[in-house]
Amino acid sequence: MAEAVSVVAESLAGDRARAARNVLGQVVLPGEELLLPEQEDAEGPGSAGERPLRLNAGTRSRGRVVCGPGLRRYGDRLLVTKCGRLRHKEPGGGSGGGVYWVDSQQKRYVPVKGDHVIGIVTAKSGDIFKVDVGGSEPASLSYLAFEGATKRNRPNVQVGDLIYGQFVVANKDMEPEMVCIDSCGRASGMGVIGQDGLLFKVTLGLIRKLLAPDCEILQEVGKLYPLEIVFGMNGRIWVKAKTIQQTLILANILEACEHMTADQRKQIFSRLAEC
Amino acid sequence: MEGAMLADAKIRTESGTESGPRVSGCSLRHFACEQNLLSRPDGSASFLQGDTSVLAGVYGPAEVKVSKEIFNKATLEVILRPKIGLPGVAEKSRERLIRNTCEAVVLGTLHPRTSITVVLQVVSDAGSLLACCLNASCMALVDAGVPMRALFCGVTCALNSDGTLVLDPTAKQEKEARAVLTFALDSVERKLLMSTTKGLYSDAELQQCLAAAQAASQHVFHFYRESLQRRYSKS
Amino acid sequence: MKETPLSNCERRFLLRAIEEKKRLDGRQTYDYRNIKISFGTDYGCCVVELGKTRVLGQVSCELVSPKLNRATEGILFFNLELSQMAAPAFEPGRQSDLLVKLNRLLERCLRNSKCIDTESLCVVAGEKVWQIRVDLHLLNHDGNIIDAASIAAIVALCHFRRPDVSVQGDEVTLYTPEERDPVPLSIHHLPICVSFAFFQQGTYLLVDPNEREERVMDGLLVIAMNKHREICTIQSSGGIMLLKDQVLRCSKIAGVKVLEITELIQKALENDQKVRKEGGKFGFAESIASQRITAFKMEKAPIDTSDVEEKAEEIIAEAEPPSEVVSNPVLWTPGTAQIGEGLENSWGDLEDSAKEEEDVDGTDGAVILGSTKMDTGVEVSNIGSQDAPIVLSDSEEEEMIILEPDKNPKKIRTQTISAKQEKAPSKKPVKKRKKKRAAN
DSSP states (O other), X not given: OOHHHHHHHHHHHHHHOEEGXXXXXXXXXXXXXXXXXXXXXXXXXXXXXXXXXXXXXXXXXOOOEEEOTTEEEETTEEEEOSOEEEEEEOOSSSSSOEEEEEEOOOOSOOXXXXXXXXXXXXXEETTEEEEEOSSSSOEEEETTSSTTOOSSSOOOOOTTOEEEEEEEEOOTTXXXXXXXXXXXXXXXXXXXXXXXXXXXXXOHHHHHHHHSTTOOHHHHHHHHSOEEEEEEXXXXXXXXXXXXXXXXXXXXXXXXXXXXXXXXXXXXXHHHHHO | OHHHHHHHHHHHHHHHHHOXXXXXXXXXXXXXXXXXXXSSSSEEEEEEETTEEEEEEEEEEEOOOGGGOOTXXXXXXXXXXXXXXXXXXXXXXXXXXXXHHHHHHBOGGGSTTOEEEEEEEEEEOSSOHHHHHHHHHHHHHHHHTOOBSSOEEEEEEEEOTTSOEXXXXXXXXXXXXXXXXXXXXXXXTOOEEEEEEEEOOOHHHHHXXXXXXXXXXXXXXXXXXXXXXXXXXXX | OOOOOOOHHHHHHHHHHHHTXXXXXXXXXXXXXXXEEEEOSSTTEEEEEETTEEEEEEXXXXXXXOXXXXXXXXXXXXXXXXXXXXXXXXXXXXXXXXXXXXXXXXXXXHTTTTOBOGGGGEEETTTEEEEEEEEEEEEEOSSOHHHHHHHHHHHXXXXXXXXXXXXXXXXXXXXXXXXXXXXXXXXXXXXXXXXXXXXXXXXXXXXXXOHHHHHHOSEEEEEEEOTTOOEEEEEEESSOOOOHHHHHHHHHHHXXXXXXXHHHHHHHHXXXXXXXXXXXXXSHHHHSOTTSTTEEEEOOEEOXXXXXXXXXXHHHHHHOOOOOXXXXXXXXXXXXXXXXXXXXXXXXXXXXXXXXXXXXXXXXXXXXXXXXHHHHHHHHXXXXXXXXXXXXXXXXXXXXXXXXTTSOHHXXXXXXXXXXXXXXXXXXXXXXXXXXXXXX
């Protein structure tokens, strides 16, 4: 075959089998395949052309690899299914394995077990509340799943109220179920959110960014005004400050953080602190 | 990535040095794409190829009507809206082509009993409309974060009466052409996902068009990659 | 799809903010959101953005016979579509109350105000008049659809050029844009809708409400006006009682807003005309803000197609076997035989071929005609087989290989497939398998 085809083949090989650790933090696209560290050597000398130099060749240990959002197992490789930056978290002990996931800027939420979300009560039917969480179907919430609730002592929840809760059942085949208590029966912050304050929607990526342990935005925001704030993993933020004006300012800052670099954010916060 | 870059550079230099008579028409018009421009849909993209422009919005995985629910996979719907008048048979047939292409790459089994809706609005038609629709829907699906096993792109080729091949034809070129062929190709193996043709052509010409479409798809996927990299440059 | 419900807390916050004269996006009570007008490459095509609300307008024309009672007047037709793209709750093909209300309001604002000289649209009285059709598509709904739609409609009408016609005796000649410059419509004035949202039984009012404000409003007053402060239509909905003073005050505000918007429209139209005259770049590609990180442009990219011919030749050489004359009768199934070349006989495998057709339809779904189907299948598998040769372990395969002993095995494999398609319908399942692999 002519040259162009060999070029295609070449680029395919380059495209398809990149080592996961080489592209950490880079943008990956759906359809790309990633090699896990173990397979890098298993591939043999045939594909040695683009293989990186490894320093810890001897000390490799087989760890458990967890496929996070945006990745699928594909034979012995990882197949990227969403666009975003590839992230990796080392497991607690030792090297190898760990969690790989794709950090995307999606808007639509898909319930995940254990996620804390903000929902809106849409209906009361018998013993359960139907809660809109932005997913493909409303979540159910039992009236007993509140701190201190008994059959006699029902929680005061009205249609249209905001609920901060956690998913106990969330998978693709079942109706998601929420609770507002932890495993010890304590509210630990969950329950009905107060009647004031502002609810607004941002992308799921921004929520993850704001909740990341190394994110300075929350600290900076906290320095501006005293505030109450709740983040739902489903892209909803509830914020309340002393006055309407302050609440609005906070909401607008948080929304704007999405498309700003760390330096730009610093400038904005220093400007706001002055005025 | 490096491979793709290399390939791209190679093709560019080759065509640069060639400057022969054959280069006529064998180029893609200028491309532009803007993602996430609409606030309501979960994903949106506007795709421009020359003067042809299509806007796409994607909702999903969202709630589905009981009548359309599929128990083991997502219901994929494509709605194509013409600019003038109401949608007719031509739109319906295109909707089907696009839907089947999307269905081949979208991992619908990950979200059973949900709906994924792609709404396409023709903003201006200046040739290669179906290819532009395909490209817009792919970018909007990526923007919405719908899981996919590969990206796809659409390429239109036109064959003139004298047998010359035109890639990404304008409306005028399409009108004068003897045959117009549109292909959808996937990004992983550059294989054919969909093809639709109009007019007369020989099998040799079909192969030529396919080969040219594959070469062009390289550029489209390269464009996808660059624009997505730009989009995630601040995260 | 259902709309996300509005929580009590949002409702309360919005109302309290309105009482304090604060708006979510930092606007003042009488402020409009930013208006951006961009034009397409065709005449009569525009996109109007009012904040995040976005409307696409397109004007088209057609020669039709006039209405019986108005023989000398052209016809104006408005059609606003609420696409599902704009909001999940809009269902395609449904005439909702909102849609009917908006369309009616547009008609009253633009047709009944006689802003367009319909008599100038007459070509031959009683026989041929121009029908001007205005299609408006809502692309994104963030409140105040009517203002955005009315701006889009009037801008598209101002931008539109219809082909020139001449009448000689009974003959009507239509000129293409190359022969004679198309002519603009004659427009007397530009009516523009201005919406006022009322809260708390009319105590508070906001201009240009956004989607969330619209959800908590009590009533809406729409005033259509032109820059000469002539009211074209007025509509109050939502069932609130307004005082005369309130309506008068609103009409004063509307006058100011309409003046601003008219100026903006005229500036946008002038700009576009200037660019077109100077031969600069115009169209939607130019209106994309390239400094945004979500936007990306690529200049014209040359594609090297110099080798496609060779490639195609090679594929065909590999794929097509020399024509083979079947000189002996071939017995396909008991009772059915074939001699010589000709169409393939499908008597023995009716079910098989039917299934195959279905399969192709189901998986590919594309409209592929018989002959092309074969070629694409072969082409794809051929390229795929470059790095990973596909091994078929069919016993029939071996038989066929013997026919071409002097070529290399890889080529024969592809060859046999096409050979089989042409000659041996009973072996179709093999090809199907191959096709599937290619599709994977």
